Amino acid sequence: MFLGIVALFTLGNVSIVFFILRAQAQALSVVEVLLLLAGMNALYAAVAYYGGVLSDRLGRRTVLAAGWAFAGVVSLGFSLAQAQWQVLALFVLYGVYLGLTDGTARAFVADLAPPERRGTAYGAYYTAAGLPVLPAGLIAGLLWQEVGMAAPFAVGAATALLAVALLLALVPPGR
Numbered sequence: 001m002f003l004g005i006v007a008l009f010t011l012g013n014v015s016i017v018f019f020i021l022r023a024q025a026q027a028l029s030v031v032e033v034l035l036l037l038a039g040m041n042a043l044y045a046a047v048a049y050y051g052g053v054l055s056d057r058l059g060r061r062t063v064l065a066a067g068w069a070f071a072g073v074v075s076l077g078f079s080l081a082q083a084q085w086q087v088l089a090l091f092v093l094y095g096v097y098l099g100l101t102d103g104t105a106r107a108f109v110a111d112l113a114p115p116e117r118r119g120t121a122y123g124a125y126y127t128a129a130g131l132p133v134l135p136a137g138l139i140a141g142l143l144w145q146e147v148g149m150a151a152p153f154a155v156g157a158a159t160a161l162l163a164v165a166l167l168l169a170l171v172p173p174g175r
Helices: 002-012 016-025 030-058 060-080 084-112 115-130 133-146 151-170
Strands: none
Touching: 002 084, 002 115, 002 133, 002 151, 016 030, 016 084, 016 133, 016 151, 030 060, 030 084, 060 084, 060 151, 084 115, 133 151
16 A cells, blocks of 8 residues: 555656756756755755654654655645745755655655565565656656646645545554
C-alpha cells in the first residue's frame, strides 16, 4: 500500500525543472535561479537533521505526511503566485519538504519491512519512487504547455494532498 501511495505522490510531484521555469517566467536571471537552488539546498540540509529527529519522536508516517502536505502547499503556492518575491520564497521553502521527507521515507521503509527483506523493500521503494518520474514530467509538460504554467503545480498540490490522506488512512504507523 505504501509503495502505491509513494508512486502516486511521485506521479504528481512537480520536477525541479518546472520550479526553475516558473522562476525564469518571473524574470529571474540564471544567476538568481542558481542562488535559489543553493538556498533551497541549504534549507534542505538544515531541515534534514530536524526532520530525522521529528520522525524519531513523532513517527515516520506523521512526519512524511507533514512533509508531503508541505510540498502540496508549496505547489499550490506556485500555482497561485503572482509576484517575484512569492516565487523566490516558495522556491527556497521547497527545501523544507525535502528535508522532512528524504531521510524519513527511507527510515519508514526500514520500519515497515521485516529485517530479512529490507534490501528487497528498498529496491521496491526506489522502483515505486523512480518509475513515475518520466510520466510525471510528461504530464507536467503537457499541462504547462496546453493549460498554463500554474496547472502542473495545481495538479501536484492535489496529488500531494491525496497522497497524504491515503497515507494516513491506509498505511499503519510502522514500528
